[in-house]
Amino acid sequence: MTNVLESTEFTSVNLANRFVLAPMTRTSAEADGTPTHLMAQQYERYARGGFGLLITEGTYTDNQASQGYANQPGLINFEQANGWRAIVERVHAAGSRIFVQLMHAGAQFQANRFTSQPLAPSAVVPKGAPLGLYGDQKEWLTPKAMTEADIRHAIEGFRQSARLAREAGFDGIELHGANGYLLNQFLSTHFNQRDDQYGGTLANRLRLVEEVVRAVREEVGPDYPVGIRLSQGTVTDPDYQLPEGQAGFEQIVVAVRDAGADFVHTTDAEVNRQALIGGNDSLAQVVQRVPGIGLIVNGGITEQSYQEIANQYQGALLAVGKKALANPDFVQRLKDGKALDELDFAMLQPKATLANEQAWRARNDTTAAV
Numbered sequence: 342m343t344n345v346l347e348s349t350e351f352t353s354v355n356l357a358n359r360f361v362l363a364p365m366t367r368t369s370a371e372a373d374g375t376p377t378h379l380m381a382q383q384y385e386r387y388a389r390g391g392f393g394l395l396i397t398e399g400t401y402t403d404n405q406a407s408q409g410y411a412n413q414p415g416l417i418n419f420e421q422a423n424g425w426r427a428i429v430e431r432v433h434a435a436g437s438r439i440f441v442q443l444m445h446a447g448a449q450f451q452a453n454r455f456t457s458q459p460l461a462p463s464a465v466v467p468k469g470a471p472l473g474l475y476g477d478q479k480e481w482l483t484p485k486a487m488t489e490a491d492i493r494h495a496i497e498g499f500r501q502s503a504r505l506a507r508e509a510g511f512d513g514i515e516l517h518g519a520n521g522y523l524l525n526q527f528l529s530t531h532f533n534q535r536d537d538q539y540g541g542t543l544a545n546r547l548r549l550v551e552e553v554v555r556a557v558r559e560e561v562g563p564d565y566p567v568g569i570r571l572s573q574g575t576v577t578d579p580d581y582q583l584p585e586g587q588a589g590f591e592q593i594v595v596a597v598r599d600a601g602a603d604f605v606h607t608t609d610a611e612v613n614r615q616a617l618i619g620g621n622d623s624l625a626q627v628v629q630r631v632p633g634i635g636l637i638v639n640g641g642i643t644e645q646s647y648q649e650i651a652n653q654y655q656g657a658l659l660a661v662g663k664k665a666l667a668n669p670d671f672v673q674r675l676k677d678g679k680a681l682d683e684l685d686f687a688m689l690q691p692k693a694t695l696a697n698e699q700a701w702r703a704r705n706d707t708t709a710a711v
């Protein structure tokens with residue numbers, strides 16, 4: 342039986358336990374993308390609450406179309422890197438580790454201070470409507486299909502952000518290849534209608550993901566943790582499936598490993614959802630079978646399910662989202678045998694900002710104030 346609360350080594354990083362704070366966008370940076378004092382307080386709170394590893398919210402990577410939300414943090418300049426350094430230091434002082442999640446919004450673009458033109462694999466809008474959690478935009482804009490030069494610029498953005506991440510003291514990098522953002526869009530047959538070397542077959546749709554992993558690996562050197570979060574579904578199309586199914590997903594995992602990724606972080610509605618055409622496995626089971634790559638699992642992990650999932654995925658880390666929002670001290674409460682709260686979505690209304698969470702906590706008189 343895996344003891345989730347015992348210290349462990351993951352991609353050469355020592356962690357106090359196997360619990361990970363899942364990446365969660367809170368749109369609470371300054372308008373210019375610089376992390377704030379309130380963000381530092383919030384990340385420190387999760388570290389004090391016992392999470393062995395924190396993964397930051399999706400953080401944009403270039404001065405073109407990567408930013409997707411107003412008040413999203415970035416990692417493209419000295420000021421932003423300095424803001425993150427202060428956060429990293431507080432998290433380290435509280436005994437946790439922290440990876441930054443690097444993200445390009447692609448077609449899922451609601452606000453951007455550099456451009457009003459989203460860039461994506463093709464001129465295809467996402468399904469459904471933009472998320473009210475992050476902004477007031479009612480309809481998706483039509484993206485411009487990326488030229489080769491746009492693709493090079495995006496790769497260069499990830500590379501430069503990776504350098505700044507290392508300089509800011511982050512313990513590792515997670516690339517956001519899930520939930521319908523740019524890297525995920527290139528993998529998707531809905532978003533990617535290209536007929537060049539970046540579209541068509543899965544090998545072609547994988548090309549950008551491989552190039553980004555390779556560029557980041559090259560930039561940070563061989564010993565620095567780099568991984569990628571992967572899903573099939575997107576925020577507004579949670580049931581999308583790769584037509585290449587289980588074999589295709591395995592091809593993606595092998596490709597990112599061979600390009601230099603140390604771990605894959607799978608996310609789905611439930612860790613064990615059987616999601617793949619032509620197979621019975623979950624995304625996490627596919628990754629588990631591929632040798633030479635670490636695994637973080639995510640989706641619906643609770644105080645009831647975590648032990649079973651940990652036993653099933655030996656060696657994996659367990660990332661917790663909504664239960665962590667409701668219980669920033671999730672891990673400490675498990676250790677103390679205390680009851681855990683359910684997430685009240687009113688905490689994230691009308692938008693998922695830290696200020697709204699603070700106001701909710703003041704109204705509800707909870708002890709875990711930001």
Ligand SMILES: Cc1cc2nc3c(=O)[nH]c(=O)nc-3n(C[C@H](O)[C@H](O)[C@H](O)COP(=O)(O)O)c2cc1C
Pocket residue numbers: 363364365366367397398399442474517519520570608609610639640641642660661662663664689693
């Ligand atoms: C408010 C909020 C913001 C989120 N932002 C991100 C994000 O920036 N990057 C990401 O990969 N996932 C993001 N997610 C998804 C979570 O990381 C996680 O995958 C999801 O909540 C499912 O896990 P859970 O069942 O433990 O909540 C977000 C989820 C929530 C609720």
